[in-house]
Amino acid sequence: MTQLLAISNLSVKFPTRFGVFDALEGVSLDVNAGEIHGLVGESGAGKSTVGSAVMGLLQSPGYVASGEIRFTGRNLVGLDSDDYHRLRGDRISMIFQDPQTSLNPLLTIATQMIETIRQHRKVDVHTARQQAINLLKETGLNDVDTRIDDYPHQFSGGMRQRVVIALALCTEPDLIIADEPTTALDVSVQKQILDLIRTLCTARNIGIILITHDIGVINEITDRVTVLRAGRVVESGTTEAVLGSPAEPYTKALMAAVPRLDKRLERFKNIIDDEPTELDDTHWKVEGASAGYATDWLLTNNERAHTSDALPSVSERPAILSIQDLEVTFGASGLGWFNRSHGVKALSGVSLQVMPGEVLGIVGESGSGKSTLAKAIVGLVNPSAGRMTFRDSELPPGRQRTRAHPSRREIQMVFQDPYSSLNNRKTVEHIISEPIQFYGLTDNESQTRKLVASVLELVGMPQRAMVKYPHQFSGGQRQRVAVARALVARPEFLICDEPTSALDVSIQAQILNLLKDLQQTFGLSILFISHNLAVIRQMADRVVVLQNGQLVETAGTESFFNSPQESYSQLLLRETPSLTF
Amino acid sequence: MLAFVLRRLAQSIFVMLAVSLIAFSLFRFVGDPIAQMVGQETSIEDQENIRERLGLNDPLTTQYVRFVSNLSQAEFGYSYRTRQPVSEMILSRLPATLELGAISLVISLIVGIPAGIYTALKRGFLSNALLVATLVGISIPTFVIGIFLIYLFGVSLGWLPTFGRGQTVALGWWQTNFLTVSGWKALILPGVTLGVYQLTLTMRLVRAEMQEVLKTDYIKFATARGINYRSLYLNHAFRNTLVPVVTIIGLQLGGIIAFSIVTESVFQWPGMGLLFLESIRYVDIPVMSVYLVLIALMFVVINLVVDLLYFAIDPRVRLRGSHD
Numbered sequence: 053m054t055q056l057l058a059i060s061n062l063s064v065k066f067p068t069r070f071g072v073f074d075a076l077e078g079v080s081l082d083v084n085a086g087e088i089h090g091l092v093g094e095s096g097a098g099k100s101t102v103g104s105a106v107m108g109l110l111q112s113p114g115y116v117a118s119g120e121i122r123f124t125g126r127n128l129v130g131l132d133s134d135d136y137h138r139l140r141g142d143r144i145s146m147i148f149q150d151p152q153t154s155l156n157p158l159l160t161i162a163t164q165m166i167e168t169i170r171q172h173r174k175v176d177v178h179t180a181r182q183q184a185i186n187l188l189k190e191t192g193l194n195d196v197d198t199r200i201d202d203y204p205h206q207f208s209g210g211m212r213q214r215v216v217i218a219l220a221l222c223t224e225p226d227l228i229i230a231d232e233p234t235t236a237l238d239v240s241v242q243k244q245i246l247d248l249i250r251t252l253c254t255a256r257n258i259g260i261i262l263i264t265h266d267i268g269v270i271n272e273i274t275d276r277v278t279v280l281r282a283g284r285v286v287e288s289g290t291t292e293a294v295l296g297s298p299a300e301p302y303t304k305a306l307m308a309a310v311p312r313l314d315k316r317l318e319r320f321k322n323i324i325d326d327e328p329t330e331l332d333d334t335h336w337k338v339e340g341a342s343a344g345y346a347t348d349w350l351l352t353n354n355e356r357a358h359t360s361d362a363l364p365s366v367s368e369r370p371a372i373l374s375i376q377d378l379e380v381t382f383g384a385s386g387l388g389w390f391n392r393s394h395g396v397k398a399l400s401g402v403s404l405q406v407m408p409g410e411v412l413g414i415v416g417e418s419g420s421g422k423s424t425l426a427k428a429i430v431g432l433v434n435p436s437a438g439r440m441t442f443r444d445s446e447l448p449p450g451r452q453r454t455r456a457h458p459s460r461r462e463i464q465m466v467f468q469d470p471y472s473s474l475n476n477r478k479t480v481e482h483i484i485s486e487p488i489q490f491y492g493l494t495d496n497e498s499q500t501r502k503l504v505a506s507v508l509e510l511v512g513m514p515q516r517a518m519v520k521y522p523h524q525f526s527g528g529q530r531q532r533v534a535v536a537r538a539l540v541a542r543p544e545f546l547i548c549d550e551p552t553s554a555l556d557v558s559i560q561a562q563i564l565n566l567l568k569d570l571q572q573t574f575g576l577s578i579l580f581i582s583h584n585l586a587v588i589r590q591m592a593d594r595v596v597v598l599q600n601g602q603l604v605e606t607a608g609t610e611s612f613f614n615s616p617q618e619s620y621s622q623l624l625l626r627e628t629p630s631l632t633f
Numbered sequence: 634m635l636a637f638v639l640r641r642l643a644q645s646i647f648v649m650l651a652v653s654l655i656a657f658s659l660f661r662f663v664g665d666p667i668a669q670m671v672g673q674e675t676s677i678e679d680q681e682n683i684r685e686r687l688g689l690n691d692p693l694t695t696q697y698v699r700f701v702s703n704l705s706q707a708e709f710g711y712s713y714r715t716r717q718p719v720s721e722m723i724l725s726r727l728p729a730t731l732e733l734g735a736i737s738l739v740i741s742l743i744v745g746i747p748a749g750i751y752t753a754l755k756r757g758f759l760s761n762a763l764l765v766a767t768l769v770g771i772s773i774p775t776f777v778i779g780i781f782l783i784y785l786f787g788v789s790l791g792w793l794p795t796f797g798r799g800q801t802v803a804l805g806w807w808q809t810n811f812l813t814v815s816g817w818k819a820l821i822l823p824g825v826t827l828g829v830y831q832l833t834l835t836m837r838l839v840r841a842e843m844q845e846v847l848k849t850d851y852i853k854f855a856t857a858r859g860i861n862y863r864s865l866y867l868n869h870a871f872r873n874t875l876v877p878v879v880t881i882i883g884l885q886l887g888g889i890i891a892f893s894i895v896t897e898s899v900f901q902w903p904g905m906g907l908l909f910l911e912s913i914r915y916v917d918i919p920v921m922s923v924y925l926v927l928i929a930l931m932f933v934v935i936n937l938v939v940d941l942l943y944f945a946i947d948p949r950v951r952l953r954g955s956h957d
Contacts, residue, residue, distance in 0.1 A: 107857055141859030154850040157949060158872050168858045203948040219858065 056227050056259040057083040062119035064101055075101045076283045083259040090274030091263045094556035098283040099263045103229040107146060108136040142172045145225040149232035151212035155204035161215055162200045165222055172223040187218040210241035231263045238417035243627040246273045267310050268629030271295055279303050309561035311586035313630040320561035336516035338505035346506035350542060350574055371405035372545060372577045378402045378438035380424050398424040399601045411578040413592025415585060421601040422581045426549045430465050461491045464543035468550040470530035474522040480533055481518035487541040511536045511566060528559035547579045585628050589613055597621050645933045652929035656922035657700045709923045714915045719923050728807045729798055730904035734890040736820050737828035745832040749839025767833040779826040779899035794819050796901035823900040827893055831885050838881055842874035875946045883939035891928045
């Protein structure tokens with residue numbers, strides 16, 4: 053094996069207003085031809101910075117402070133920018149995360165490929181086109197001869213990623229940096245793309261740096277792996293050795309945080325602590341506020357708490373939410389004379405029930421209607437047919453549900469992206485007290501304040517967080533605030549729509565632990581939506597599988613994961629990359 | 634695509650009907666048309682005769698239908714002030730305004746777009762100087778710029794004429810500036826005055842859009858593939874800024890033509906704006922209402938052209954359109 057790339061002692065610095073930030077410190081790694089080298093770490097670990105540094109595309113004002121990047125023996129650090137640009141695409145290429153955004157929407161596939169080929173090789177348009185067709189065939193695109201003249205938006209996500217790979221291969225580079233190449237894809241497509249990357253790597257003897265946050269992907273495809281944390285190498289070696297018997301506690305903790313597909317754990321253990329921040333000021337307290345106060349407040353005035361002990365087991369109680377033949381159609385507006393369209397059925401004929409105190413997992417790929425279901429329940433979209441019954445009374449659909457309707461308080465929601473679900477211009481206190489005031493749940497200001505501080509403590513945040521703004525927190529902390537906001541409304545029913553998919557695995561483990569604790573303490577009924585089967589296995593009591601807006605399978609979690617009945621469920625389970633150590 | 638155009642044309646008809654209703658009410662309800670037409674010595678009977686002859690005693694709906702049908706046949710009636718047919722007055726003024734608008738649009742595009750791209754890509758003295766200079770251009774009212782230019786180039790240096798169109802050449806009914814030296818000279822000052830504001834807007838819009846596009850993954854990917862910078866910036870990046878830029882430029886062009894009143898009066902440019910100003914002064918309602926309808930028509934046409942340009946620029950719009 054010939055060594056392609058050798059990075060030694062690489063340090064990258066970003067000068068900022070608040071001093072110099074060390075994005076990478078003394079990172080060393082090497083890549084051989086025909087080998088996939090995985091770079092794994094959580095956000096902020098510096099994985100992508102390694103890629104940018106090799107490409108010579110560090111975002112200004114970042115710069116390489118010291119170290120060497122040797123590519124086939126030649127040091128790339130300090131290379132003239134014109135020489136560097138000739139190298140890009142020709143010898144080193146890149147695959148980006150999101151195929152939706154990494155292709156120019158205004159140019160056809162053919163135009164983009166032919167331009168790239170002719171940029172680096174002196175060939176005529178016809179030859180270049182033929183090469184492009186061959187490459188697309190090699191990456192497994194169907195009907196290449198006709199589809200090559202299509203525009204990017206005419207392809208599905210998986211097909212688009214194949215086009216991206218073909219584009220990266222255009223001039224037969226020796227090294228490809230794949231930055232999260234499958235993160236934006238559904239599991240069934242992810243598997244195919246990973247297989248394709250492996251095949252191309254072996255067949256063309258290309259070295260690949262595969263950057264990912266997903267240890268499952270690392271396990272599935274890489275030969276060697278380097279674990280990064282906060283810009284430093286934690287551990288590196290062959291994938292088998294590092295993942296099979298990790299030497300460093302961080303690697304162990306990272307692996308423990310990955311939800312397991314093969315068995316259900318009560319809690320995630322060995323959680324990686326957040327880096328300490330100035331926020332962890334535990335002395336700052338609102339008088340009388342404590343997690344216990346919040347627990348008591350949430351449990352009193354709550355009929356569920358009084359009665360639940362007396363009730364028989366889950367199966368004999370009436371469902372808290374039951375949905376019959378729900379159908380949601382988008383875009384079926386018959387308003388204009390010319391644009392009468394039939395619309396798209398996002399959900400059709402979905403029936404399900406959620407028992408009190410139960411966590412129902414909803415699983416499916418993108419476009420399966422998971423989020424539409426959540427929106428229909430909270431009244432954000434108007435179903436075109438079907439009935440929803442909540443606590444023995446009918447839920448008015450969509451716009452007919454008044455703001456004063458009791459279900460508005462009783463059903464609360466936690467959204468996927470904590471960066472956009474919290475208003476950045478309001479303090480955390482304002483954000484959490486808003487539902488309290490809206491539903492008139494406390495008697496006076498000081499009680500509200502005490503409650504906000506207590507709930508924050510309950511979700512594992514320092515009380516002081518209440519005087520801060522959301523942008524001062526990390527993603528995980530924000531999601532805790534979002535959970536607190538949902539909780540203070542004293543909901544009966546909580547909808548979590550992909551609550552952890554925007555978070556790192558270690559943070560995901562923390563949030564999942566938190567949700568489990570809260571669910572057990574308050575006996576909440578939860579509709580838990582996720583595309584990640586392993587997360588569903590950890591959280592749900594029962595599982596519902598959706599595909600293209602239709603319900604495929606409903607089963608208890610254990611029986612579902614041990615013996616899925618429908619072929620689609622089996623496929624999903626088979627294609628999910630997992631850790632089997 | 635055809636369906637789309639037909640749909641837009643149908644919508645345009647509604648817009649035009651609404652505007653014509655406003656123009657009609659202007660005509661009919663702002664003062665008594667007869668009182669403005671005749672002198673004080675005209676007898677009441679004669680006034681009634683005229684009223685009957687002009688059909689002003691007919692029901693309002695009849696009058697409105699007649700108004701619209703006249704408009705649609707380009708019969709615009711007679712001016713109260715000059716007794717000439719309104720259509721003749723407009724036609725004699727229209728070329729001046731359109732040519733002025735075209736020149737200022739060209740100035741704003743050939744300076745604004747390259748300057749926008751340049752300031753988006755490069756930082757440094759020239760970039761900052763351009764941004765500051767055009768900020769001045771957008772903050773000073775048009776008439777001040779006009780008077781300043783007149784003072785500098787017309788009075789102090791004496792290079793350029795300060796008013797009027799200079800010599801024009803007739804191409805049929807169209808009087809054009811473009812074929813004589815004095816016509817070109819006369820165009821420069823008002824053209825620049827009117828173009829400065831537009832230029833600033835174009836430049837800043839192109840700059841902001843370029844900066845957005847340069848952050849996208851497809852530009853990063855194209856850079857990583859080693860596409861040369863010229864093609865990267867002009868073909869890949871600039872093309873993607875066009876949709877918003879075309880929208881705003883289209884609306885601005887309408888604004889330039891419709892509201893060049895200030896510039897035209899500073900330079901005594903014999904265009905529609907000046908005509909409109911004179912008509913207001915003499916309460917020349919037929920001219921005003923026709924002007925209103927024509928400006929509305931122009932906006933409708935420009936918007937339709939902008940929408941068609943979307944089809945040319947963006948394949949996503951094009952393909953969605955073909956599914957209709």
